[in-house]
Amino acid sequence: MRRTIKYYRIIWLKHDLPAGLSVFLVALPLCLGIALASGAPLYSGLLSGIIGGLVVSIVSGSQLAVSGPAAGLTTLVAASIISLGDFRIFLLVVIIAGFFQLVLGLLKLGTIANYFPSAVIKGMLAAIGIILISKQIPLALGYDQPDFWTSGFPQLFSPKNFFGNFEAFNHHITRGAILITVVSLLLLIILQLPSAKKLTIIPAPLIVVVVSIITNIIFTNAASGYSLKQTQLVNIPSNIFANITFPDFSKLFSSTEIWKDGIIIGLLATLETLLCIEAVDKLDKRNRITPVNRELIAQGIGNMTCGLLGAIPMTAVVVRGAANVDAGGRTKLSAFTHGLFLLLAVLFIPFLLNKIPYAALAAILLITGFNLTKPKLFQNMWSLGWKQFVPFIFTIIVILSTDLLIGVSMGLLISFYYIVRNNFKLEYKITQTEFEGIQTHYIKLNSNVTFLNKVNLRKALDEVPEYSVLTIDGTDCTFIDYDILEIISEYANKAHDRHIDLHLNEIETVNTTALH
Numbered sequence: 140m141r142r143t144i145k146y147y148r149i150i151w152l153k154h155d156l157p158a159g160l161s162v163f164l165v166a167l168p169l170c171l172g173i174a175l176a177s178g179a180p181l182y183s184g185l186l187s188g189i190i191g192g193l194v195v196s197i198v199s200g201s202q203l204a205v206s207g208p209a210a211g212l213t214t215l216v217a218a219s220i221i222s223l224g225d226f227r228i229f230l231l232v233v234i235i236a237g238f239f240q241l242v243l244g245l246l247k248l249g250t251i252a253n254y255f256p257s258a259v260i261k262g263m264l265a266a267i268g269i270i271l272i273s274k275q276i277p278l279a280l281g282y283d284q285p286d287f288w289t290s291g292f293p294q295l296f297s298p299k300n301f302f303g304n305f306e307a308f309n310h311h312i313t314r315g316a317i318l319i320t321v322v323s324l325l326l327l328i329i330l331q332l333p334s335a336k337k338l339t340i341i342p343a344p345l346i347v348v349v350v351s352i353i354t355n356i357i358f359t360n361a362a363s364g365y366s367l368k369q370t371q372l373v374n375i376p377s378n379i380f381a382n383i384t385f386p387d388f389s390k391l392f393s394s395t396e397i398w399k400d401g402i403i404i405g406l407l408a409t410l411e412t413l414l415c416i417e418a419v420d421k422l423d424k425r426n427r428i429t430p431v432n433r434e435l436i437a438q439g440i441g442n443m444t445c446g447l448l449g450a451i452p453m454t455a456v457v458v459r460g461a462a463n464v465d466a467g468g469r470t471k472l473s474a475f476t477h478g479l480f481l482l483l484a485v486l487f488i489p490f491l492l493n494k495i496p497y498a499a500l501a502a503i504l505l506i507t508g509f510n511l512t513k514p515k516l517f518q519n520m521w522s523l524g525w526k527q528f529v530p531f532i533f534t535i536i537v538i539l540s541t542d543l544l545i546g547v548s549m550g551l552l553i554s555f556y557y558i559v560r561n562n563f564k565l566e567y568k569i570t571q572t573e574f575e576g577i578q579t580h581y582i583k584l585n586s587n588v589t590f591l592n593k594v595n596l597r598k599a600l601d602e603v604p605e606y607s608v609l610t611i612d613g614t615d616c617t618f619i620d621y622d623i624l625e626i627i628s629e630y631a632n633k634a635h636d637r638h639i640d641l642h643l644n645e646i647e648t649v650n651t652t653a654l655h
Contacts, residue, residue, distance in 0.1 A: 150469050150472070151476075154473070157466060157467065158463055158468035158476075159468070159472070159473040159474070159475070160476070160480060161465075161466035162459050162466065162468070162473065162476075163476075163484075164341065164342045164345040165342040165344060165345070165458065165462045166188050166205070166459055167344075167345070167348075167481065168344040168503055169207070169208070169344060169459075169507075170184040170187065170188040170207060170208055170481070171185065171492070171500055172500035172503050173451070175497065175500055175501075175504075176213040176271060176275065177208075177220070178221065180226065180384070181373055181374065181375055182375050182383075182449075182485070183451045184208045184451055185481060185485050186379070186383075186448055186450035187207055187451050187452070187453045188207040188453075188477075188478065189478050189485070190441055190448065190453065190478070191205065192205070192206070192475055192478015192479065193479065194441050194444050194478075195437045195440070195453070195455075195474075196471045198433075198437035199437035199438075199474075200437075201416060201434060202425075202427055202429075202468075203422070203460055203463050203471075203474075204416055204434075204455040204460045205456060205463050205473075205477060206412075206438065206441060206453050207459060208453055209456050210267070210268075210507045210508070211411045211454070211511075212404065212407060212408060212411070213270075213274075214266075214543060215400070216404070216452065217274070218542065219232055222396065222400075223396065223400075225390075226384055227387040228397065230385070230386035230387075231388070231391055231397050231401070232397055234443050235398055235402065235405065236401045236405035237444070237446060237452075238401075238405075238439065239406070240405050240435050240438050240442060242439070243405075243435050243439070244433065244438075244439055249434065249435050250431070251409060251410075255410060256551070257527075258520065259551055261516065261531055262531040262532065262535045262550055263534055263543065263547055263550070264511050264512075265517075266543070267508075267538075268510070268511025268512030269512050269535070272505055272508035272509065272512075276501075278497045278498060278500070278501035279316075279317075279501040280317055281317055281320075281371060281498060313368065313371060314365055315364075316371055316497075316498040319354055319355065319498040319499055320502050322350065323347045323350070323351055323498065324502045326343065327343055327344075327347055327502060327506045330343035331343065342462065344503050347499050352496070355367050355496055371496060372497065373494070373495040373497065375493055376489070377489050378489075379485055379489070383449040386447065403543070403544050404452055407543070408438065408442065408452055409435060411455070412438050412455040415456060416429045416431060416455055418460070419457070422460070434455070438453070438455070529553055529557075533549060533553050534546050534549065537549045569582050569599055578606075579607065579610075580607060580610070581609075581610050581612065582596075582599065582611045583615075584611065584612060584615070584616050584619065584646075586617050586618070588616060588618070588619050588623050589618075589620045589622075590622040592623060596623065597626055600626070600627075605637045605638045605639065606638045607640070608639070610642040610644065611627060611646060612645070613645040613646040624646070624647065624648070624649045627646060628648040
């Protein structure tokens with residue numbers, strides 16, 4: 140026992156402590172930025188990161204994944220907070236989302252992500268990236284009013300909203316904020332270059348935050364017109380635990396929208412988590428595989444805790460997980476350590492966090508949104524052909540035009556259409572020859588022929604001309620749907636009248652007289 144404790148202590152000191160510190164430095168600005176993009180109190184993003192580190196890491200079976208607030212949820216969270224009109228009611232949504240994940244895990248439904256086509260998931264994330272970028276532009280330009288672009292995506296560009304908001308910019312933007320945004324974006328782009336990554340020890344988002352703080356201090360001390368207003372800086376209470384908002388349980392059954400939003404957020408958080416777990420497992424040099432059902436239970440407990448303690452929902456996050464791997468993390472203690480550092484930052488240096496300009500966080504989120512919807516992604520999906528590109532682009536367009544649930548649903552329908560269409564073509568093959576003036580048709584049924592093939596098979600049979608020979612071969616079939624047998628049996632009854640010489644190989648006819 141002592142040897143085991145000593146071993147883990149050495150592993151923690153040598154690997155997990157520095158890795159946890161590195162992930163903390165990546166997570167801190169992202170926790171603030173994602174809360175900002177979600178329209179939630181900034182401390183709620185930090186609380187989500189703390190819970191992801193201190194609670195989820197203990198329950199989870201993943202050694203390297205790190206949980207916290209995710210950019211992929213910002214659109215849903217922001218829309219839900221606005222529609223419900225009260226952050227306390229929204230916290231009920233988070234609890235329901237966590238409970239939904241917990242149930243999925245207990246029912247061992249962790250394979251749910253496998254039933255969502257890759258094109259639809261990529262389209263969903265790309266649409267979220269576009270919305271994330273659009274929502275950060277006002278903050279990047281220094282606009283400090285909370286009423287900007289609260290409507291749906293298409294309404295952003297209506298003449299009333301667009302020109303009205305454009306006119307309001309003249310009264311609210313600050314040149315200093317624009318300069319900080321430009322510098323921050325340049326830093327992030329340069330530090331993402333492969334050559335810079337090898338030389339940079341401190342994470343790029345943290346460098347951006349530090350540079351932005353120093354820049355604003357210079358502006359302020361020089362008493363220039365570039366200095367930022369207090370409303371353009373992060374504002375976290377000195378004692379967030381005294382200011383935590385708790386859920387209003389009296390409203391739990393007041394609206395079906397609370398439950399609908401909870402299930403949608405729970406489903407999206409589940410998809411993001413499972414995709415992240417798959418990606419992080421591939422990065423693990425020790426080839427450890429995360430038990431997905433246990434991960435859903437951990438995420439469910441984590442999100443229920445978030446809802447109870449006033450935090451925004453979380454997922455396992457690829458950026459944090461990848462940072463953990465790159466920093467040399469070995470066990471889940473690195474994720475726990477990152478949560479501990481977040482807690483210490485909130486307790487002891489909130490005054491320092493309040494010096495961070497919103498413009499710097501907006502720049503970080505602009506790059507995050509761009510990474511979700513890179514032009515290279517669109518090129519790659521186009522190169523895969525229409526069967527992948529159409530569901531992908533259709534999902535994006537519908538999400539931007541309506542909402543995420545309708546967009547994903549429509550994307551699934553388009554994907555299902557292509558699956559059905561392929562099924563029509565794959566489950567039988569028709570060949571045609573002519574011997575001594577007599578046309579011979581040969582229909583080879585493949586392994587599984589289902590009711591989905593009814594329309595095309597019936598059409599193919601109707602096109603066989605009179606005075607010909609037709610062979611339908613089912614020797615390689617493992618399953619033939621009753622509907623297919625019924626069509627063939629009906630055709631067999633009429634073939635003689637059409638002077639068609641029909642041969643059935645390994646196909647049993649069924650009684651169709653009851654239908655007439």
